[in-house]
Amino acid sequence: QKEVEQNSGPLSVPEGAIASLNCTYSDRGSQSFFWYRQYSGKSPELIMFIYSNGDKEDGRFTAQLNKASQYVSLLIRDSQPSDSATYLCAVNDRDDKIIFGKGTRLHILP
Amino acid sequence: KAGVTQTPRYLIKTRGQQVTLSCSPISGHRSVSWYQQTPGQGLQFLFEYFSETQRNKGNFPGRFSGRQFSNSRSEMNVSTLELGDSALYLCASSLGRTEETQYFGPGTRLLVL
Numbered sequence: 305q306k307e308v309e310q311n312s313g314p315l316s317v318p319e320g321a322i323a324s325l326n327c328t329y330s331d332r333g334s335q336s337f338f339w340y341r342q343y344s345g346k347s348p349e350l351i352m353f354i355y356s357n358g359d360k361e362d363g364r365f366t367a368q369l370n371k372a373s374q375y376v377s378l379l380i381r382d383s384q385p386s387d388s389a390t391y392l393c394a395v396n397d398r399d400d401k402i403i404f405g406k407g408t409r410l411h412i413l414p
Numbered sequence: 415k416a417g418v419t420q421t422p423r424y425l426i427k428t429r430g431q432q433v434t435l436s437c438s439p440i441s442g443h444r445s446v447s448w449y450q451q452t453p454g455q456g457l458q459f460l461f462e463y464f465s466e467t468q469r470n471k472g473n474f475p476g477r478f479s480g481r482q483f484s485n486s487r488s489e490m491n492v493s494t495l496e497l498g499d500s501a502l503y504l505c506a507s508s509l510g511r512t513e514e515t516q517y518f519g520p521g522t523r524l525l526v527l
Contacts, residue, residue: 338515338516340518346520347504347518347519347520347521348457348504348518349518350515350516350517353515392456392457394457399470400469400470401459401462401470401472402447402459402516403459404449404456404457404458404459405456406455406456406457407456407457
C-alpha cells in the first residue's frame with residue numbers, strides 16, 4: 305500500500321516565525337510532489353510543486369525534496385495568521401496516481 | 415478563466431439511492447480526477463478521466479463510476495448509497511499530463527441518511 309505520511313498536528317507557530325511541515329512517502333518511483341493548502345470548508349489550492357532534489361523557493365514558501373530519504377518538506381517564512389490552514393502533501397506515484405497525505409493542521413499564533 | 419465548477423454543491427440522499435455529481439473543468443483542461451474527502455481518511459483518489467477514457471482508478475468499489483464527455487465535462491455516479499459514502503467529493507482538472515498541477519473545484523458535500 306503506497307502511503308504519504310504527515311504529522312496531523314496541530315502545529316502551533318508564533319507569527320513571524322518559520323513553520324516547517326514534513327512529509328514522507330513510500331513509493332521510490334514517485335516523481336512529482338505537491339503541497340496544497342486547504343482552509344476549513346474550502347477546497348485544496350496548490351501552493352508549490354517540486355520535481356527535483358533540492359530546494360525550490362516561491363515568495364515566503366520553500367519546498368525541499370530529498371528523494372534518497374523519500375522526504376519532502378515545506379517551509380513558510382514570516383508566518384502570518386492567514387497561513388493557518390491544513391497543508392496537504394501529495395505525491396504522483398509510479399502508476400500516475402496522486403496520493404495525498406491526511407494533512408497537517410497549522411495554527412499561527414498572533 | 416473560469417475555475418472548476420461542480421454541481422450540486424450540497425446533496426442529501428438516503429441509503430440505497432443513487433446519485434450523480436457533475437464537474438466542469440477549466441477551459442482547455444482535458445483531465446478530470448475525482449476524490450473523496452472524509453475527516454478520517456483524508457483525500458482519497460477515485461478515478462481520473464482523460465479524453466473520455468478512464469486513465470486511472472483508485473481502490474473504491476464498483477458502486478462508484480464515472481464518465482467524461484467530449485467537452486471534458488465529467489460525471490460521477492454512486493449507486494446503492496451507504497452511510498459511509500457521506501463525504502465531500504472533489505473534482506480537479508489539469509491540462510492532461512499527470513505531473514501537472516491540478517486545480518480543484520469547490521466540491522459537492524453529500525450526506526447519506
